Amino acid sequence: MAEIETRLRELGLPxxxxxxxxxxxxxxxxxxxxxxxxxxxxxxxxxxxxxxxxQPLGRVGQEVTPEEAYGAARSVGLAILASLRxxxxxxxxxxxxxRVFGMVNTAPAFRAYPMVINGFTxxxxxxxxxxxxxxxxxxVGMAGLPFDVAVEIxxxxxxxx
Amino acid sequence: MAEIETRLRELGLPxxxxxxxxxxxxxxxxxxxxxxxxxxxxxxxxxxxxxxxxQPLGRVGQEVTPEEAYGAARSVGLAILASLRxxxxxxxxxxxxxRVFGMVNTAPAFRAYPMVINGFTxxxxxxxxxxxxxxxxxxVGMAGLPFDVAVEIxxxxxxxx
Amino acid sequence: MAEIETRLRELGLPxxxxxxxxxxxxxxxxxxxxxxxxxxxxxxxxxxxxxxxxQPLGRVGQEVTPEEAYGAARSVGLAILASLRxxxxxxxxxxxxxRVFGMVNTAPAFRAYPMVINGFTxxxxxxxxxxxxxxxxxxVGMAGLPFDVAVEIxxxxxxxx
Numbered sequence: 001m002a003e004i005e006t007r008l009r010e011l012g013l014p015x016x017x018x019x020x021x022x023x024x025x026x027x028x029x030x031x032x033x034x035x036x037x038x039x040x041x042x043x044x045x046x047x048x049x050x051x052x053x054x055q056p057l058g059r060v061g062q063e064v065t066p067e068e069a070y071g072a073a074r075s076v077g078l079a080i081l082a083s084l085r086x087x088x089x090x091x092x093x094x095x096x097x098x099r100v101f102g103m104v105n106t107a108p109a110f111r112a113y114p115m116v117i118n119g120f121t122x123x124x125x126x127x128x129x130x131x132x133x134x135x136x137x138x139x140v141g142m143a144g145l146p147f148d149v150a151v152e153i154x155x156x157x158x159x160x161x
Numbered sequence: 162m163a164e165i166e167t168r169l170r171e172l173g174l175p176x177x178x179x180x181x182x183x184x185x186x187x188x189x190x191x192x193x194x195x196x197x198x199x200x201x202x203x204x205x206x207x208x209x210x211x212x213x214x215x216q217p218l219g220r221v222g223q224e225v226t227p228e229e230a231y232g233a234a235r236s237v238g239l240a241i242l243a244s245l246r247x248x249x250x251x252x253x254x255x256x257x258x259x260r261v262f263g264m265v266n267t268a269p270a271f272r273a274y275p276m277v278i279n280g281f282t283x284x285x286x287x288x289x290x291x292x293x294x295x296x297x298x299x300x301v302g303m304a305g306l307p308f309d310v311a312v313e314i315x316x317x318x319x320x321x322x
Numbered sequence: 323m324a325e326i327e328t329r330l331r332e333l334g335l336p337x338x339x340x341x342x343x344x345x346x347x348x349x350x351x352x353x354x355x356x357x358x359x360x361x362x363x364x365x366x367x368x369x370x371x372x373x374x375x376x377q378p379l380g381r382v383g384q385e386v387t388p389e390e391a392y393g394a395a396r397s398v399g400l401a402i403l404a405s406l407r408x409x410x411x412x413x414x415x416x417x418x419x420x421r422v423f424g425m426v427n428t429a430p431a432f433r434a435y436p437m438v439i440n441g442f443t444x445x446x447x448x449x450x451x452x453x454x455x456x457x458x459x460x461x462v463g464m465a466g467l468p469f470d471v472a473v474e475i476x477x478x479x480x481x482x483x
Contacts, residue, residue, distance in 0.1 A: 025436060025437075026437075026440070027436055027440075028440065028443050028444065028447055029422075029443055029456070029457055029458065029459040030456055030458065031458075032458065033420065033421070033456055033457055033458035035418050035420055035480060038420070040420055040421045040457075040458035041458060042458040042459050042460060043459065043460030043461070043462065096196050098194065098196055098199070098201055099194070099201045099315075099317070100190075101315075101460075103460075103462055104305075106304050106305045108304075108305075110305065111305055111306070111307060111308060111309050112307070113305070113306075113307050114186060114188055114307050115186070115187075118187070118188075118189065121189050121190055122189065125189055134190070134191055134194055135190055135194055135201075136190065136191065136192075136193065136194040136201035136202060136203040136315070137190040137203050137204070138203060138204030138262075138264075138313065138315045139204070139307060140204065140264055140303050140305070140306055140307070140313060141303055141304045141305025141306065142303070142304055142462050142463055142464070142465075143303075143304040143428050143430075143463045143464055143465040144426075144428045144430075144432065144433055144435070144462070144463025145433070145435075145462055145463065146433060146434070146435050146436050146461060146462070147433060148433050152460065152462060154421075154423075154458070154460045156421070158196060257357050259355065259357055259360070259362055260355070260362045260476075260478070261351075262476075265466075267465050267466045269465075269466075271466065272466055272467070272468060272469060272470050273468070274466070274467075274468050275347060275349055275468050276347070276348075279348070279349075279350065282350050282351055283350065286350055295351070295352055295355055296351055296355055296362075297351065297352065297353075297354065297355035297362035297363060297364040297476070298351040298364050298365070299364060299365030299423075299425075299474065299476045300365070300468060301365065301425055301464050301466070301467055301468070301474060302464055302465045302466025302467060303464070303465055304464075304465040319357060
């Protein structure tokens with residue numbers, strides 16, 4: 001019955017195309033690594049609809065506003081859902097969110113990382129509800145992120161094998 | 162027989178009250194996410210006895226001395242134990258520590274992160290002993306932490322369900 | 323019969339001696355924490371053959387070139403394999419790589435963290451192949467790492483108990 005897909009449609013949230021990395025970037029790891037009932041989600045970045053890196057790039061509190069960063073974290077969430085759908089076939093196979101590690105590309109004086117990563121948490125709770133969507137979380141400031149993205153998130157989820 | 166509680170009393174270590182975030186900070190994640198026999202511990206910060214943020218705030222090697230940071234890491238440990246007790250009812254249900262990720266709000270030239278996070282590790286080993294308390298660990302320097310706390314730690318533990 | 327050891331010999335890759343920390347550094351955590359079929363790998367740093375810290379130290383993009391940092395990530399991989407061999411007796415007991423968290427000591431303008439951590443990923447895939455070696459991964463920029471090493475990596479692997 002594709003519950004999560006239905007919910008995404010109700011909310012008017014299309015998932016982005018698979019990530020298209022900038023030319024010359026070679027990666028040899030999967031976006032989601034499924035092992036038994038555990039799915040390890042690699043660090044994802046904000047994507048535009050076509051799978052290219054979403055704008056704006058840069059440090060939060062400098063080139064990127066806190067509001068844009070909240071949107072970037074939400075965009076990372078949609079990118080992760082797209083990878084999970086590709087890997088699992090069906091987003092309903094995610095039976096529980098476990099751990100979320102939220103990383104913010106930070107300007108020297110910016111500290112409101114929890115507010116930024118709420119963009120991700122709000123999305124997951126809206127889609128999966130408080131029981132399945134519940135996740136432990138850290139939201140912290142990084143000295144830099146790949147491609148100078150504003151937000152990167154990695155996670156672990158429990159799946160129906 | 163509440164072994165860990167007894168040990169806490171012997172050591173004269175009261176646990177802090179539940180965390181009281183600064184006004185206006187909204188979080189929608191649990192401090193501990195229990196799923197089966199796994200408990201995922203969200204990033205915790207140093208707390209005063211009443212659950213407010215412990216002083217001093219700032220970067221280690223700048224506003225915060227290494228010795229104060231060691232104490233902050235110990236304080237994070239007590240905050241995590243308080244959250245585990247709230248969630249599990251009994252700290253003896255933690256049967257094994259698995260992984261600890263220790264994050265230090267670092268001044269540009271400070272590098273002694275392992276010495277800082279020893280404040281946490283020493284506490285856990287004193288309470289749980291070398292077998293149950295044993296944990297894999299990283300201790301690294303962050304560009305920033307929420308509320309400008311000196312230390313933040315996330316962890317995973319194995320529990321008796 | 324010692325498949326991974328054989329492969330290491332074929333590739334001419336000796337593992338370093340156990341880590342020798344600089345004088346005065348006290349650590350009370352294991353390099354690998356085995357619990358059932360899970361092995362949690364503490365944050366490892368690049369090692370020379372005798373187990374001392376490998377040169378060069380410093381920030382990638384400043385004192386350390388990206389090419390040296392790729393080599394440092396590979397060196398971290400060998401250090402992790404040495405710790406796993408010490409703990410498990412046999413590297414063939416690692417049946418699946420799960421999650422890898424790659425941390426780069428970054429100069430302010432450097433961003434090519436994925437290229438750096440590829441030094442680790444390439445090694446693991448060469449040794450364990452695409453199925454067993456497959457791992458979820460993040461590669462991010464830190465404000466500082468212990469001893470000012472260029473790269474630190476923590477991981478989780480599934481083992482034959």
